[in-house]
Amino acid sequence: MVGLRYKKADLHVHTPASNCFYEADKNITPEEFINYAIKQGIEVMAITDHNSAKWIDDIKKAAVGKEITIFPGVEISVDESFHVIGIFDVNKDSNHVNNLLLSGLGYKLEELGCSDVRKKDALTVIEKIIEFEGISVIAHIESKVGPFEKLSKNPIKLKTILENNNYIAIETETGILPDLFKQKQIKRIPVCYKASDNPAPEDFLKHTYRSIGSKYTYFKLDKIVNSNC
Numbered sequence: 001m002v003g004l005r006y007k008k009a010d011l012h013v014h015t016p017a018s019n020c021f022y023e024a025d026k027n028i029t030p031e032e033f034i035n036y037a038i039k040q041g042i043e044v045m046a047i048t049d050h051n052s053a054k055w056i057d058d059i060k061k062a063a064v065g066k067e068i069t070i071f072p073g074v075e076i077s078v079d080e081s082f083h084v085i086g087i088f089d090v091n092k093d094s095n096h097v098n099n100l101l102l103s104g105l106g107y108k109l110e111e112l113g114c115s116d117v118r119k120k121d122a123l124t125v126i127e128k129i130i131e132f133e134g135i136s137v138i139a140h141i142e143s144k145v146g147p148f149e150k151l152s153k154n155p156i157k158l159k160t161i162l163e164n165n166n167y168i169a170i171e172t173e174t175g176i177l178p179d180l181f182k183q184k185q186i187k188r189i190p191v192c193y194k195a196s197d198n199p200a201p202e203d204f205l206k207h208t209y210r211s212i213g214s215k216y217t218y219f220k221l222d223k224i225v226n227s228n229c
Helices: 030-039 056-063 094-104 122-131 155-162
Strands: 005-013 044-047 069-077 083-088 134-138 169-171 191-193 203-207 217-221
Touching (some): 056 069, 069 094, 122 155
Parallel strands (some): 044 069, 134 169
Antiparallel strands (some): 005 217, 069 083
């Protein structure tokens, strides 16, 4: 198709809306956040805070008129102790994601932003994201907080989740399918990509704007009808 070109994308990015954002960097403004991403060459970015949509609208506003597209998103903690990412159309806003969290999944306002609060199992979360017109991605799948590790003693449940067709992709360390899929005899071969999760170099359990784009994927895309407002 005419118009298709590769765009550098980071589809797993946290802001100060995540309670585990690095304390010394929490005073960054949305404008500074966007400008840093652009300096890293990022053209497409998904805002995926822990169980929170707080910064989505401010980031979209800061991106207006700039060469970057923002996808609203969220990283949801599931009962099995790993994370599922929801990514939504560029025209969606904080209210839409909050409706998923509050009405769809039963979070309370005081629980938003906390990575350790879980309300539903993985398959229910995946289905709810679809119900709210999003796509579901299983985050950092081969890490210590991924499903292979968290469900190492429950291989039947692991296979049930990973062979489910409702999630759209997996996020990996390398951007390729982990050998664990073959080792665990997982029949489904999902789409893979890598993204930063923007960890703080001082503490990998926290996040910072300084790691935006440290991992990324090039997606071949047509012109995105943007609504960064």
